[in-house]
Amino acid sequence: MRWLAAFVVLSGAAFLLGDYHNDVYRKMLLWVTLALGYNFLFGVCGQVAFSHFAFYGIGAYSVVILLFQLNVPLPLAIVLGVLVCIVVALAVAIPSTRLDGFYLALATLALAQLFVVVLNEGGSVTGGTGGIANYRLPAIFGMQIRGPWYTGVIVLVLLLTLWILMKLDRSWFGRACRAVRDNPEAAAAMGINVARTKVIAFTLTSALAGVAGMVYAFVDNTVNPPIFGLENAFLLLFMVIVGGSGRHAGAVIGAVLLFLLPFWLSPIVGHHHVLVFGVLMLAAILVQPKGLIAIWDRGRDRFSR
Amino acid sequence: MGPRQGPILEVRGLSKRFGGLTAVSALDFEVREGEILGMIGPNGAGKSTTFNLIAGTYPATSGEVFFNRESILGMPPHRIARRGVLRTFQHNRPFEGMSVLDNVLVGAHRLFTKNSRQEEAERRIRAEELIEFVGLGGTASADVGTLSFGQGRLLEIARALAGEPRLILFDEPAAGLAPAELDRLAEIIRGIAARGIAVLLIEHDMHFLLPLAHRVVVLNFGAKIADGLPDEIRRNPAVMDAYLGSHAEHH
Numbered sequence: 001m002r003w004l005a006a007f008v009v010l011s012g013a014a015f016l017l018g019d020y021h022n023d024v025y026r027k028m029l030l031w032v033t034l035a036l037g038y039n040f041l042f043g044v045c046g047q048v049a050f051s052h053f054a055f056y057g058i059g060a061y062s063v064v065i066l067l068f069q070l071n072v073p074l075p076l077a078i079v080l081g082v083l084v085c086i087v088v089a090l091a092v093a094i095p096s097t098r099l100d101g102f103y104l105a106l107a108t109l110a111l112a113q114l115f116v117v118v119l120n121e122g123g124s125v126t127g128g129t130g131g132i133a134n135y136r137l138p139a140i141f142g143m144q145i146r147g148p149w150y151t152g153v154i155v156l157v158l159l160l161t162l163w164i165l166m167k168l169d170r171s172w173f174g175r176a177c178r179a180v181r182d183n184p185e186a187a188a189a190m191g192i193n194v195a196r197t198k199v200i201a202f203t204l205t206s207a208l209a210g211v212a213g214m215v216y217a218f219v220d221n222t223v224n225p226p227i228f229g230l231e232n233a234f235l236l237l238f239m240v241i242v243g244g245s246g247r248h249a250g251a252v253i254g255a256v257l258l259f260l261l262p263f264w265l266s267p268i269v270g271h272h273h274v275l276v277f278g279v280l281m282l283a284a285i286l287v288q289p290k291g292l293i294a295i296w297d298r299g300r301d302r303f304s305r
Numbered sequence: 306m307g308p309r310q311g312p313i314l315e316v317r318g319l320s321k322r323f324g325g326l327t328a329v330s331a332l333d334f335e336v337r338e339g340e341i342l343g344m345i346g347p348n349g350a351g352k353s354t355t356f357n358l359i360a361g362t363y364p365a366t367s368g369e370v371f372f373n374r375e376s377i378l379g380m381p382p383h384r385i386a387r388r389g390v391l392r393t394f395q396h397n398r399p400f401e402g403m404s405v406l407d408n409v410l411v412g413a414h415r416l417f418t419k420n421s422r423q424e425e426a427e428r429r430i431r432a433e434e435l436i437e438f439v440g441l442g443g444t445a446s447a448d449v450g451t452l453s454f455g456q457g458r459l460l461e462i463a464r465a466l467a468g469e470p471r472l473i474l475f476d477e478p479a480a481g482l483a484p485a486e487l488d489r490l491a492e493i494i495r496g497i498a499a500r501g502i503a504v505l506l507i508e509h510d511m512h513f514l515l516p517l518a519h520r521v522v523v524l525n526f527g528a529k530i531a532d533g534l535p536d537e538i539r540r541n542p543a544v545m546d547a548y549l550g551s552h553a554e555h556h
Contacts, residue, residue, distance in 0.1 A: 176411070
């Protein structure tokens with residue numbers, strides 16, 4: 001019931017917004033979806049990976065290439081797109097999580113870089129530097145989902161992502177992820193297969209990022225290399241840390257705030273908004289190392305006493 | 306209640322060499338269900354190495370370790386734990402970002418078979434009972450960071466018990482505890498053995514261990530120099546020489 005209400009409110013908002021604001025709103029929803037997944041990987045499971053945004057791109061490019069270069073029907077294209085993400089994630093995670101923490105960071109950094117190189121050099125398959133454009137979402141059950149209605153699809157993916165992650169987080173698997181983050185040696189002594197837990201968490205969150213990417217592909221109806229640059233991986237990391245690492249609500253707050261901040265800042269400070277943005281980020285981390293969600297926690301504690 | 310049935314843990318000819326140093330040499334011993342086996346010896350006698358070999362932290366040079374008649378030597382720690390061998394750490398190793406209850410629930414990891422709400426609720430009740438049993442009642446929802454050192458040691462025990470071990474390994478559980486806490490600890494360990502769980506207790510402090518253990522193995526320079534009842538160990542001149550002799554030098 002609460003999920004349905006959330007769906008109605010979040011999708012309904014799209015009908016109240018103009019074209020421009022609806023576009024901003026959709027991208028914000030996608031960033032929230034990405035931040036939720038990355039929070040599980042980084043905040044809950046403690047894995048420092050920089051590939052989350054690359055998987056968003058892999059999902060987007062996969063579905064577009066499958067649909068319009070290879071003429072695969074939509075349902076199959078979605079399944080195959082997820083499969084591509086899973087295979088790439090396993091290929092990165094299995095060797096690197098067997099080694100210690102920072103190898104995953106290096107391997108995923110390399111993957112994120114390599115992905116952009118492949119996009120640029122992919123010739124007619126990826127469309128090279130110009131990417132692929134001028135396509136339209138195929139009809140689903142004879143219906144063309146357009147305009148604000150498509151926002152409903154994004155909301156659906158966001159809520160599905162949140163539901164899966166919440167379910168996982170409250171299960172023994174989520175607890176195992178936190179245990180692996182906090183103390184891998186003690187986790188192993190309790191019977192947790194540390195390497196496998198890491199690989200599963202990495203693959204699952206990467207696949208979720210891929211699904212978000214597939215939805216993104218039909219937001220602008222164009223995919224090109226600059227969209228999926230490495231700087232986005234760091235923005236995701238900042239979102240999770242500023243909001244409150246390890247907390248779903250923290251990821252939402254961080255993503256909304258950091259996504260919207262440049263829109264508020266650039267009219268006030270113009271081109272210097274990147275600098276102001278950096279200073280604000282640093283201040284937030286120094287003043288609130290546990291994230292903005294900690295302010296809410298303190299308020300609630302005071303209220304309940 | 307004393308020992309029952311055949312041995313659940315059998316160690317045969319266990320040896321470990323680090324380069325030229327023999328840390329553990331051809332060690333034989335066994336632990337029965339419901340038995341508290343104490344292992345003592347001066348610093349550097351090979352107690353911790355033996356512990357880590359059984360727990361799977363590092364590989365042995367030679368020998369055999371059977372748990373429930375199955376060879377577990379060479380298995381990674383998580384697979385040994387999955388079979389029902391759980392341990393505490395000498396330096397408390399809580400999961401820092403979690404509540405006391407969640408810490409204990411991680412200990413129950415090996416028992417989760419499905420992903421049902423009912424299973425989770427059952428484990429939760431069991432975990433709360435264990436928190437009560439070790440004397441941490443009222444702290445279940447507290448952050449582990451708020452516990453004292455002694456409470457942290459009790460949490461280590463509750464966490465290991467949550468996995469319903471058949472063998473529990475204690476790595477110097479008395480280290481760093483105050484005298485009042487030691488009495489409480491001894492009482493808990495007796496209670497664990499009374500449930501039919503085999504206890505292997507590695508300990509430096511003889512005064513804590515001798516009244517508590519059913520049987521004692523004494524190590525010196527990696528080899529077993531005595532194996533018997535606590536009273537026999539007290540009267541054994543070789544033990545007094547090796548252990549108390551080296552102890553006396555420190556004072």
